[in-house]
């Protein structure tokens with residue numbers, strides 16, 4: 001990270017996404033310290049961490065770890081209505097009036113009283129009963145983890161898999177990630193099967209995993225349904241096709257070269273070209289496998305063979321791409337030469 005600041009001395013701040021959809025948390029405090037050494041603010045996308053402030057056994061939330069701003073979606077791990085996202089501001093590094101004026105440019109002029117009331121209700125409930133409710137959810141998650149780990153073929157990702165040197169800094173135990181590699185099935189197909197046969201929507205799925213998230217709204221009845229469904233899935237595994245291989249790039253291969261500014265690529269002249277011709281061209285669109293919704297390609301970046309192979313093999317395996325002009329990627333939208 002210090003190298004990134006050395007390379008980009010004019011950086012105005014840093015945006016850190018933590019926790020991930022898999023519940024892995026970055027070292028916010030250390031990151032904030034490096035940002036402050038360079039006198040810039042740290043902004044944290046803490047979409048999945050709405051509950052963190054309200055129980056001591058959960059990872060630290062960004063405001064306690066030195067970030068200037070964090071944005072969180074109360075409708076994710078909290079109990080807000082959809083669109084109930086909020087930002088928090090702390091310290092002197094970001095002027096509240098500047099932040100308010102930026103928010104004003106992006107926000108609606110017709111705020112929803114329902115959403116605001118939902119947010120306030122959640123905040124009040126957490127302040128009054130958060131520790132007790134989240135403590136119960138944590139106990140429930142621990143017992144669900146143990147029961148799922150006993151299901152043959154299912155591997156539950158535990159703290160030791162995610163946290164350690166060169167791994168994550170912390171972990172949210174309410175995110176229960178199931179690895180299906182031993183069953184040779186993809187998370188995409190297994191999640192579809194659970195939806196069809198048990199009316200259960202998993203939180204996240206990828207080429208080999210799927211995740212369940214436990215919240216304060218869960219109890220033995222809801223987790224019992226999950227356990228029954230996962231056991232049934234394993235018993236009826238032959239109903240699901242074997243996992244199709246996905247050409248996963250090395251992490252570095254997903255850091256594409258930024259050739260021009262995103263806005264110039266997005267608003268400039270464009271054309272749609274077949275995948276083979278897209279290699280080496282500058283993307284004019286965002287392509288984000290969802291979930292987790294992190295862009296593999298952003299406007300202005302040079303498209304590589306590794307990323308094309310990843311996305312095409314991913315689509316074949318069941319990956320969902322909500323944002324490109326052609327979600328099946330018969331064509332890629334690129335900047336016109």
Ligand SMILES: Cc1ncc(COP(=O)(O)O)c(C=O)c1O
Pocket residue numbers: 017021045047048072073083084085292293
């Ligand atoms: C890391 C991250 N940030 C932001 C968002 C979007 O949040 P919102 O639903 O509040 O718009 C998501 C949605 O999944 C996310 O995973």
